[in-house]
Amino acid sequence: MIGEITHLRQLEAESIHIMREVAAAFENPVMLYSIGKDSSVMLHLARKAFHPGHPPFPLMHVDTTWKFQEMYAFRKRMVEESGMDIIIHINQEGVAQGVNPFSHGSQVHTDVMKTQALKQALNKYKFDAAFGGARRDEEKSRAKERIFSFRTKNHRWDPKNQRPELWRTYNARINKGESIRAFPLSNWTELDIWQYIYLEDIPIVPLYYSAERPVVERDGTLIMVDDERMPLEPGEEPQMRSVRFRTLGCYPLTGALESTAATLPEIIQEMLLARTSERQGRTIDHDQAGSMEKKKQEGYF
Amino acid sequence: MAHHSDLIETDILAYLKSQEEKDLLRFITCGSVDDGKSTLIGRLLYDSKLIFEDQLAAVSADSRKVGTQGDSIDLALLVDGLQAEREQGITIDVAYRFFSTDRRKFIVADTPGHEQYTRNMATGASTAELAVILVDARKGILTQTRRHAYIVNLLGIRHAVLAVNKMDLVDYDRQIYEHITAEYEDFAEALGLQNIHAVPLSALTGDNVLNPSTAMDWYDGPCLLDILETVDVTSDITAGPFRMPVQWVNRPNLDFRGFSGTIASGTVRKDDPIIVSPSEKTSFIKSISTFDGDLNEARAGQSVTLTLSDEIDVSRGDLIASSESPPETTDQFAAHVLWMHDDPLLPERQYLMKVGSTSVVAAVTELKYQVNINSLEHLATKTLGLNEVAYANFALEHAIAFDPYKDVRDTGAFILVDRFTNATVGCGMIDFGLRRATNLTWHEMDVSKETRAKQKNQKACVLWFTGLSGSGKSTVANAVEKKLQAIGRHTYLLDGDNVRHGLNKDLGFTDADRVENIRRVAEVSALLVDSGLIVLTSFISPFRDERQMARELLAEDEFLEVFVDTPLEICEQRDPKGLYKKALAGEIKNFTGIDSDYERPENAEIVLAGGDHSVDELTDQVLALLKGHSYI
Numbered sequence: 001m002i003g004e005i006t007h008l009r010q011l012e013a014e015s016i017h018i019m020r021e022v023a024a025a026f027e028n029p030v031m032l033y034s035i036g037k038d039s040s041v042m043l044h045l046a047r048k049a050f051h052p053g054h055p056p057f058p059l060m061h062v063d064t065t066w067k068f069q070e071m072y073a074f075r076k077r078m079v080e081e082s083g084m085d086i087i088i089h090i091n092q093e094g095v096a097q098g099v100n101p102f103s104h105g106s107q108v109h110t111d112v113m114k115t116q117a118l119k120q121a122l123n124k125y126k127f128d129a130a131f132g133g134a135r136r137d138e139e140k141s142r143a144k145e146r147i148f149s150f151r152t153k154n155h156r157w158d159p160k161n162q163r164p165e166l167w168r169t170y171n172a173r174i175n176k177g178e179s180i181r182a183f184p185l186s187n188w189t190e191l192d193i194w195q196y197i198y199l200e201d202i203p204i205v206p207l208y209y210s211a212e213r214p215v216v217e218r219d220g221t222l223i224m225v226d227d228e229r230m231p232l233e234p235g236e237e238p239q240m241r242s243v244r245f246r247t248l249g250c251y252p253l254t255g256a257l258e259s260t261a262a263t264l265p266e267i268i269q270e271m272l273l274a275r276t277s278e279r280q281g282r283t284i285d286h287d288q289a290g291s292m293e294k295k296k297q298e299g300y301f
Numbered sequence: 302m303a304h305h306s307d308l309i310e311t312d313i314l315a316y317l318k319s320q321e322e323k324d325l326l327r328f329i330t331c332g333s334v335d336d337g338k339s340t341l342i343g344r345l346l347y348d349s350k351l352i353f354e355d356q357l358a359a360v361s362a363d364s365r366k367v368g369t370q371g372d373s374i375d376l377a378l379l380v381d382g383l384q385a386e387r388e389q390g391i392t393i394d395v396a397y398r399f400f401s402t403d404r405r406k407f408i409v410a411d412t413p414g415h416e417q418y419t420r421n422m423a424t425g426a427s428t429a430e431l432a433v434i435l436v437d438a439r440k441g442i443l444t445q446t447r448r449h450a451y452i453v454n455l456l457g458i459r460h461a462v463l464a465v466n467k468m469d470l471v472d473y474d475r476q477i478y479e480h481i482t483a484e485y486e487d488f489a490e491a492l493g494l495q496n497i498h499a500v501p502l503s504a505l506t507g508d509n510v511l512n513p514s515t516a517m518d519w520y521d522g523p524c525l526l527d528i529l530e531t532v533d534v535t536s537d538i539t540a541g542p543f544r545m546p547v548q549w550v551n552r553p554n555l556d557f558r559g560f561s562g563t564i565a566s567g568t569v570r571k572d573d574p575i576i577v578s579p580s581e582k583t584s585f586i587k588s589i590s591t592f593d594g595d596l597n598e599a600r601a602g603q604s605v606t607l608t609l610s611d612e613i614d615v616s617r618g619d620l621i622a623s624s625e626s627p628p629e630t631t632d633q634f635a636a637h638v639l640w641m642h643d644d645p646l647l648p649e650r651q652y653l654m655k656v657g658s659t660s661v662v663a664a665v666t667e668l669k670y671q672v673n674i675n676s677l678e679h680l681a682t683k684t685l686g687l688n689e690v691a692y693a694n695f696a697l698e699h700a701i702a703f704d705p706y707k708d709v710r711d712t713g714a715f716i717l718v719d720r721f722t723n724a725t726v727g728c729g730m731i732d733f734g735l736r737r738a739t740n741l742t743w744h745e746m747d748v749s750k751e752t753r754a755k756q757k758n759q760k761a762c763v764l765w766f767t768g769l770s771g772s773g774k775s776t777v778a779n780a781v782e783k784k785l786q787a788i789g790r791h792t793y794l795l796d797g798d799n800v801r802h803g804l805n806k807d808l809g810f811t812d813a814d815r816v817e818n819i820r821r822v823a824e825v826s827a828l829l830v831d832s833g834l835i836v837l838t839s840f841i842s843p844f845r846d847e848r849q850m851a852r853e854l855l856a857e858d859e860f861l862e863v864f865v866d867t868p869l870e871i872c873e874q875r876d877p878k879g880l881y882k883k884a885l886a887g888e889i890k891n892f893t894g895i896d897s898d899y900e901r902p903e904n905a906e907i908v909l910a911g912g913d914h915s916v917d918e919l920t921d922q923v924l925a926l927l928k929g930h931s932y933i
């Protein structure tokens with residue numbers, strides 16, 4: 001009697017299968033790399049999928065210019081370690097217009113510096129497939145997302161026109177100008193991701209671990225004062241608190257969590273004992289109900 | 302149970318260690334509307350503590366607003382709250398949910414759609430290892446239950462659990478339960494379903510879902526979660542013969558040449574003898590390479606890279622298999638096909654078939670029968686519509702290696718893709734090969750197409766005229782042929798008159814018959830080109846697919862598509878045979894341009910503006926085209 005393949009090994013095998021399929025069936029794939037923990041896992045899996053070769057596609061980071069400093073340092077390190085090429089795309093029009101999360105609000109900032117920027121980059125490099133690290137368990141509306149998610153020439157997701165997906169047999173046919181987003185982590189949960197990072201000793205940005213960091217409290221959310229661009233309100237004084245982050249994005253839009261969990265097991269422990277789902281840390285979702293759905297149609301992940 | 306493990310608090314490291322051993326079960330829940338699918342999944346998610354507080358808060362608020370459970374929370378809302386979808390009328394198809402216990406992680410395919418139920422259920426079932434079939438204890442086995450069991454069996458799921466739900470509403474009555482299970486066992490056996498379990502439960506109260514029910518002490522079997530946690534699904538796929546479709550050839554440097562893929566069935570060991578299909582070359586496994594080092598053995602479900610001891614040609618789409626039990630290869634097989642698109646399946650139409658990592662052009666040569674999935678009766682049919690299932694013969698452009706679906710899912714399953722829209726239009730399960738590919742080679746004739754054409758002092762080709770009725774196809778084709786004759790070319794004109802009255806007199810004007818009509822015309826044209834003639838065809842040929850098929854029967858540059866683009870209004874005015882009048886009056890059905898589609902060519906070699914030019918001018922344009930391609 002042979003033992004069973006553990007759940008993490010099955011998820012790993014499925015992700016590798018998806019990546020190989022995309023690499024073989026598309027002419028010009030790219031891996032969207034956001035520096036977060038899901039991207040770390042995705043990158044790790046890509047290296048496994050094509051070992052002993054390098055993954056046959058570049059990484060691309062759509063940079064809003066408002067990421068945490070530690071994320072930029074980590075990005076540099078991972079590019080060196082993986083030996084992969086990276087494209088860093090910034091929406092220069094947005095920069096020229098001075099778009100930022102403070103004066104323009106999270107919606108405009110995200111739309112211009114992330115959604116529009118991503119479209120610009122996809123058009124510029126003519127990628128026909130883009131890997132993304134989204135998971136089905138992140139949000140209810142993602143539960144039905146395909147692994148090969150078809151996008152029109154305008155990068156729109158048409159919920160009425162998605163292809164049925166059976167077995168491991170993916171339909172990779174597209175016409176010129178059309179593209180797909182491929183989600184190799186579709187069937188992973190947040191817990192799986194953490195357990196896998198632990199099992200495989202995958203490097204992640206240190207911000208996930210608790211440390212004393214300068215924060216201010218706004219509308220009940222702890223925001224880290226990561227650089228001097230953060231305008232402080234009158235009387236506001238950054239305080240050092242022991243915090244960590246469950247998700248990483250633009251620092252002014254990412255809420256920190258008070259915690260003392262400084263190792264992976266402690267993070268997992270805290271997560272299992274606490275009962276708040278990770279999307280809560282993302283200010284972007286609070287704007288309106290069903291907003292993920294809308295963002296996806298517009299081309300945001 | 303669930304994450305109650307005290308270890309989380311007391312010894313997280315020990316807990317994490319124990320988690321590494323967990324395995325995975327993918328299952329599907331099937332049931333009719335209101336049988337309690339959502340409540341059951343909500344219950345499993347809730348009781349396994351995978352619901353977070355913020356989600357719960359949202360659901361509690363919703364429960365008071367729209368729920369069916371008064372002030373207590375409505376578990377169903379945890380899973381079917383696709384608010385945007387409901388508001389926008391988006392088709393809900395398959396949603397995937399996740400929960401886990403200390404023993405297993407679960408992926409649940411949830412198919413709440415109603416109208417598209419067959420298609421969605423098949424999609425969810427294709428990756429499932431187990432099916433939970435729900436029935437409402439008050440209603441018992443319904444037609445839908447039989448349908449669900451049929452699809453479960455069709456998709457090759459080997460483990461089915463009948464969940465008799467809402468036992469609380471029938472006073473936990475043992476007799477009712479036993480009556481239902483007896484009836485179910487009868488037809489499940491008739492279908493050939495193996496490994497049948499049944500559980501009486503209440504999704505609402507949780508009885509026999511996670512914990513044994515005190516209200517049903519007459520039941521001494523396992524509760525639902527026990528079954529889900531312990532059913533053995535690994536041996537299902539590891540027991541079979543070794544198969545690995547090659548996805549990717551890994552060649553990072555001159556010293557390494559590996560073939561990457563996911564093992565579809567069986568196990569493989571270093572030094573095992575293998576055969577590569579369809580080339581039938583043999584070799585041995587030199588190494589099983591992974592990022593984490595070489596393995597001595599790998600098995601179904603693992604993604605690996607194999608190196609071989611001989612330098613043989615292997616590419617994406619090939620199948621590496623055990624040479625002791627090799628797969629069959631064939632270019633014709635019988636299969637069940639499930640149609641998933643609004644445009645019906647038409648026999649003889651060419652679709653792109655994807656099997657494993659290989660793609661091949663394929664067509665249904667015969668629809669043997671349609672299966673009424675409610676009554677299981679066999680019906681005669683000429684086409685296959687959305688959500689319908691049939692048994693059919695397929696012919697492929699070239700031979701592929703395969704296994705019967707019941708033996709190996711991944712090498713016996715296929716999807717069908719429309720060659721123009723690229724939509725996934727159907728899926729199928731191979732039953733058996735109709736003939737072995739006997740390396741049927743063409744008899745090399747001494748006289749070739751080239752020598753025949755040379756004798757006539759010309760190059761052979763087809764001028765394929767397409768356009769609406771009355772657009773002027775035949776008039777122009779006729780004029781072109783006369784000119785060609787005049788300069789000493791050997792020609793033949795095929796049109797409705799000389800074909801519909803003889804070769805194709807058995808065909809009418811339904812979509813299916815039009816496809817067959819054009820297929821025959823295309824084949825005859827190809828033969829005539831082979832005989833060295835310049836062939837002119839004049840048919841409406843309204844569908845892109847069939848024009849493409851005709852094009853592909855010929856060598857590149859031998860097929861010249863002539864699109865006679867005369868506006869519909871002009872064709873209607875001309876109406877040389879009075880057909881438009883009749884069609885508009887409803888006396889003729891399926892008339893192109895009126896109640897049947899004309900799909901405009903996108904890559905015609907020439908477009909003739911029929912309304913604006915005289916026949917002479919159009920004829921000259923066609924002759925110029927022939928000159929341009931040096932046919933004259």
Ligand SMILES: Nc1nc2c(ncn2[C@@H]2O[C@H](COP(=O)(O)OP(=O)(O)O)[C@@H](O)[C@H]2O)c(=O)[nH]1
Pocket residue numbers: 332333334335336337338339340341369370377466467468469470502503504505506
């Ligand atoms: N009494 C009782 N009601 C149930 C049970 N399971 C589901 N229901 C109710 O049946 C209705 C339909 O359930 P739902 O889960 O939405 O069904 P679905 O359409 O199959 O997803 C709801 O009002 C549920 O509360 C059960 O075991 N007992």
